Amino acid sequence: MNPLRLLLLGAPGSGKGTQTSKLLNQFKHIKSVSSGDLLRRRIQQKTELGRIASEYISQGKLLPDSLMNDLVVGELSVRGWLSADSSFLLDGFPRTLEQARSLRVQLTPHNASLNLVVELDVPTDVILERIENRYVHVPSGRVYNLTYNPPKVPGKDDVTGEPLIKRPDDTSEVFGKRLKNYAETVEPLKQFYSELGILKTVSGPTSDIIFPQLLKLVVQKLHQP
Numbered sequence: 066m067n068p069l070r071l072l073l074l075g076a077p078g079s080g081k082g083t084q085t086s087k088l089l090n091q092f093k094h095i096k097s098v099s100s101g102d103l104l105r106r107r108i109q110q111k112t113e114l115g116r117i118a119s120e121y122i123s124q125g126k127l128l129p130d131s132l133m134n135d136l137v138v139g140e141l142s143v144r145g146w147l148s149a150d151s152s153f154l155l156d157g158f159p160r161t162l163e164q165a166r167s168l169r170v171q172l173t174p175h176n177a178s179l180n181l182v183v184e185l186d187v188p189t190d191v192i193l194e195r196i197e198n199r200y201v202h203v204p205s206g207r208v209y210n211l212t213y214n215p216p217k218v219p220g221k222d223d224v225t226g227e228p229l230i231k232r233p234d235d236t237s238e239v240f241g242k243r244l245k246n247y248a249e250t251v252e253p254l255k256q257f258y259s260e261l262g263i264l265k266t267v268s269g270p271t272s273d274i275i276f277p278q279l280l281k282l283v284v285q286k287l288h289q290p
């Protein structure tokens with residue numbers, strides 16, 4: 066089996082976190098890193114980076130590229146994933162062309178470059194409706210939706226029983242800015258990965274329609290000769 070080093074691209078609320086959980090359930094050897102989850106954990110732990118991050122996040126602004134690079138590549142390194150046989154999934158990073166370039170420069174010497182980038186293409190009206198009902202468990206990054214995927218006990222994480230929160234950046238004002246940021250940054254990023262020949266797109270209005278398409282791409286990559 067080939068290693069899988071996958072980046073999920075998609076607008077905020079397009080279901081990157083949900084698709085990630087589904088993939089991790091299916092492939093026990095694959096692990097994931099979500100840049101947003103890393104930042105939210107720093108905020109909860111009240112670290113210096115957390116303080117900086119909450120200022121940007123609460124305004125729907127992207128953090129500086131160099132800071133995000135250090136954070137995520139540092140995490141990959143600590144987890145021992147900078148090697149040719151490692152498999153991992155990235156959610157939320159890279160999300161600017163600059164981040165994509167520097168990640169590539171840092172992965173190449175380890176023969177650990179990304180080998181698949183999948184864009185989740187979900188209609189904006191669906192996304193807006195989802196966000197209103199979204200709750201998260203910060204320590205794990207698990208995402209719930211009161212309509213489609215409610216927690217077993219209201220307000221509590223299924224696995225730990227800990228409280229769920231509504232993300233402070235899921236208000237309509239901040240969310241609008243995040244959508245706009247995404248639209249502005251994604252095209253050069255897609256161009257970059259399309260030139261490397263590893264960009265694919267999956268489309269649909271629900272996670273259940275998206276997942277089989279994503280699964281097919283992943284299985285192809287794992288087994289491609």
Ligand code: ATP
Nearest residue numbers: 077078079100101121122126127128133157158160
């Ligand atoms: P969702 O989690 O709904 O899919 P999202 O992708 O906008 O939406 P996160 O990835 O959780 O949300 O990111 C939340 C915030 O964290 C962003 O709005 C931004 O402020 C910051 N952030 C996360 N990743 C990056 C990154 N790679 N570069 C810059 N800022 C980032």
Ligand code: MG
Nearest residue numbers: 081082099101
């Ligand atoms: Mg997310």
